[in-house]
Amino acid sequence: MRTSLLLILSAAALAPGAASAAEIPGTEKLTPKAAEAVELARAGQAADSQATAGARKGTDPGPKKDAQPGALAAPYAAPRKTEVFIQGDGSLVATLGDEYMEDLVAVKKADGSISTQCATDADIHALESRPASEEK
Amino acid sequence: MLRQQLIVIVALAALAPAARADKPVPIVLVNANAAGIGLNDPTPVAPVGGNPMTTLGGQRMFALQHAANIIWPQLRSSVPIRIQVSFDSRACNATGAVLASAGAAWADANFKRATIPDTWYHGALANKMARTDLATTTDEAVAIFNINLGQANCLAGSPFYYGLDGNEGTGVDLVATALHEFSHGLGFSQFGNVSTGTLLLNMQDTYNRNLLDTSTGLTWPQMTNTQRIAAAVNFDHVVWAGANVTQAVPTRLALGLPVLNIQSPAGIAGPYAVGTAQFGPPLTASGVSADIVIATDLAETGSPTTTDACSPITNAVDVAGKIALVDRGACTFIIKVKNAQVAGAIAVLVADNVAGGPPPGLGGIDPTITIPSARITLAAGNAIKTALQTEPVAGALVLDMTRRAGADPSGFALMNAPNPVVPGSSISHWDPIASPNLLEEPAINPDLEHGLDLNYQLFLDIGWRDEDTRP
Numbered sequence: 001m002r003t004s005l006l007l008i009l010s011a012a013a014l015a016p017g018a019a020s021a022a023e024i025p026g027t028e029k030l031t032p033k034a035a036e037a038v039e040l041a042r043a044g045q046a047a048d049s050q051a052t053a054g055a056r057k058g059t060d061p062g063p064k065k066d067a068q069p070g071a072l073a074a075p076y077a078a079p080r081k082t083e084v085f086i087q088g089d090g091s092l093v094a095t096l097g098d099e100y101m102e103d104l105v106a107v108k109k110a111d112g113s114i115s116t117q118c119a120t121d122a123d124i125h126a127l128e129s130r131p132a133s134e135e136k
Numbered sequence: 137m138l139r140q141q142l143i144v145i146v147a148l149a150a151l152a153p154a155a156r157a158d159k160p161v162p163i164v165l166v167n168a169n170a171a172g173i174g175l176n177d178p179t180p181v182a183p184v185g186g187n188p189m190t191t192l193g194g195q196r197m198f199a200l201q202h203a204a205n206i207i208w209p210q211l212r213s214s215v216p217i218r219i220q221v222s223f224d225s226r227a228c229n230a231t232g233a234v235l236a237s238a239g240a241a242w243a244d245a246n247f248k249r250a251t252i253p254d255t256w257y258h259g260a261l262a263n264k265m266a267r268t269d270l271a272t273t274t275d276e277a278v279a280i281f282n283i284n285l286g287q288a289n290c291l292a293g294s295p296f297y298y299g300l301d302g303n304e305g306t307g308v309d310l311v312a313t314a315l316h317e318f319s320h321g322l323g324f325s326q327f328g329n330v331s332t333g334t335l336l337l338n339m340q341d342t343y344n345r346n347l348l349d350t351s352t353g354l355t356w357p358q359m360t361n362t363q364r365i366a367a368a369v370n371f372d373h374v375v376w377a378g379a380n381v382t383q384a385v386p387t388r389l390a391l392g393l394p395v396l397n398i399q400s401p402a403g404i405a406g407p408y409a410v411g412t413a414q415f416g417p418p419l420t421a422s423g424v425s426a427d428i429v430i431a432t433d434l435a436e437t438g439s440p441t442t443t444d445a446c447s448p449i450t451n452a453v454d455v456a457g458k459i460a461l462v463d464r465g466a467c468t469f470i471i472k473v474k475n476a477q478v479a480g481a482i483a484v485l486v487a488d489n490v491a492g493g494p495p496p497g498l499g500g501i502d503p504t505i506t507i508p509s510a511r512i513t514l515a516a517g518n519a520i521k522t523a524l525q526t527e528p529v530a531g532a533l534v535l536d537m538t539r540r541a542g543a544d545p546s547g548f549a550l551m552n553a554p555n556p557v558v559p560g561s562s563i564s565h566w567d568p569i570a571s572p573n574l575l576e577e578p579a580i581n582p583d584l585e586h587g588l589d590l591n592y593q594l595f596l597d598i599g600w601r602d603e604d605t606r607p
Contacts, residue, residue: 030246031246031253031254033253033254033338033339034245034246034254034337034339036338037337037338037339038337040338041337082336084336084337087247089247089248090246091244091245091246091247091248091250091270092244092245092246092337093242093243093244093270093271094242094243094244094245094256094327094336094337095241095242095274096239096240096241096242096243096327099329100239100240100325100327101237101238101239101278102237102238102239102317102320102325102560102564103226103234103236103237103560104234104235104236104237104313104316104317104580105232105233105234105235106232106233106235106291106294106308107231107232108231108232108291108292108294109499109500113306113499113500113501114291114294114306114308115499115579116235116308116579116580117561117578117579118558118560118561118564118565118578118579
């Protein structure tokens with residue numbers, strides 16, 4: 001088990017005067033491709049603009065495994081952002097945001113049958129703003 | 137001498153990498169609802185469809201665990217898989233709803249024992265490969281189900297069905313929904329953006345490295361962002377190149393791809409993709425061949441065009457014995473097809489009224505419809521109409537028996553790549569033309585059995601192999 005989760009593409013690290021990526025523990029163990037990706041991200045040129053900056057150290061973000069029934073109200077109710085962390089052993093961990101959730105939408109048709117479809121954000125927003133139209 | 141040979145054999149065996157056979161481990165569902173809510177709802181209910189629980193929360197959890205119990209015996213790992221589950225508010229209105237949202241909670245790359253460098257692995261698969269829990273405080277996947285489903289303002293009258301027997305009627309089968317959603321969380325998803333073509337930190341993942349665009353011969357990671365944007369809408373050309381899925385295609389997908397073959401004039405001759413109808417007889421290998429004729433009707437309030445077949449056909453003399461071409465819009469598909477049938481048409485083509493493809497199917501139920509019908513793209517409809525201005529157009533609505541429904545001509549399973557792109561659906565599902573229907577098509581079809589079908593082979597392709605011979 002990896003015992004530490006070290007600094008990531010964090011807000012602090014991106015701030016002026018922050019340590020360069022090479023000074024972040026664990027980065028010396030990155031593969032060349034991973035190191036390049038990290039540098040690009042730090043330079044604000046993240047190949048995936050969805051990977052956002054965030055600062056966490058020493059622990060994983062997200063819901064806890066020791067959650068007991070009833071212990072958590074709605075841990076994913078708040079929007080989640082994707083964050084990428086560099087581990088001490090040079091590996092990378094990405095906690096995945098809402099953009100990586102697959103939403104399955106159902107629509108009732110004129111004949112009463114139900115049509116389902118994995119959906120776009122637009123589909124979901126349409127559900128929130130207006131009645132779904134019949135299939136024609 | 138024999139003893140010496142045995143010693144040598146034993147010694148060699150000790151030096152060889154031990155074949156390490158992981159065993160299936162149960163999926164642990166982590167209940168994330170608060171007391172009295174969702175999966176803990178104490179409301180009394182009667183047992184239903186093989187689900188013996190007698191509280192609403194208990195039935196919900198039992199159905200989800202039933203789905204998990206279908207999956208885990210087919211996945212080998214030494215690390216328990218934990219999926220956080222809950223019933224919570226999701227977007228909905230009276231006639232539509234988000235049934236569920238699910239995905240991997242985290243991904244890992246370049247961990248110890250990762251088979252492929254610089255590659256993202258879904259959390260549960262990363263744990264299997266690493267033989268340890270890489271994120272001890274985080275569950276591997278998350279699945280949230282709509283707690284309000286079936287209420288007046290949320291797909292009214294169609295709640296989740298908690299039985300295990302697939303007898304959901306007008307409800308929504310929770311077991312099938314959970315199988316589909318859990319599969320996304322365990323590996324049936326990629327970490328790229330289909331709209332921008334970007335990859336998460338510019339690195340491939342264990343899913344998208346199996347995606348191949350047969351038009352360019354490039355795999356997903358080999359493409360530039362621009363090429364990925366183009367590939368994401370290149371329907372009928374984006375395939376799953378993994379060996380296990382490809383080997384299973386002949387046993388999983390039926391021979392016979394529904395298609396419109398234009399026979400003449402030569403300028404537009406060739407096969408055109410179609411979306412099949414839920415009603416009427418299915419297409420056959422011999423099919424229906426005839427001239428294609430535009431069916432006309434009266435312009436009326438609410439259906440102003442004269443080619444939408446929303447009212448009785450006015451050129452029945454021309455349509456009788458022919459394949460009727462009508463436009464989508466203004467009324468349901470079954471009304472259009474029924475009007476053409478009454479006029480004597482032997483088949484119907486519904487031309488889409490929006491650009492894009494492949495053409496979706498035609499929904500609806502009407503047991504009195506006895507002729508085949510199919511949807512074609514707007515572009516195909518326009519091509520036929522243009523040709524009809526100068527000469528007859530002959531076509532056949534048939535099953536192409538040289539292809540399997542859901543596979544390309546080379547036998548690779550097709551991925552969903554509609555144009556325009558549909559984030560959340562494109563590339564992370566099988567092509568909906570697949571027949572028999574597959575669990576991981578974009579839609580949950582009512583004829584699905586409670587099983588993994590091709591998902592199992594896909595899981596093998598991304599790394600859920602039974603044995604691990606690595607040191």
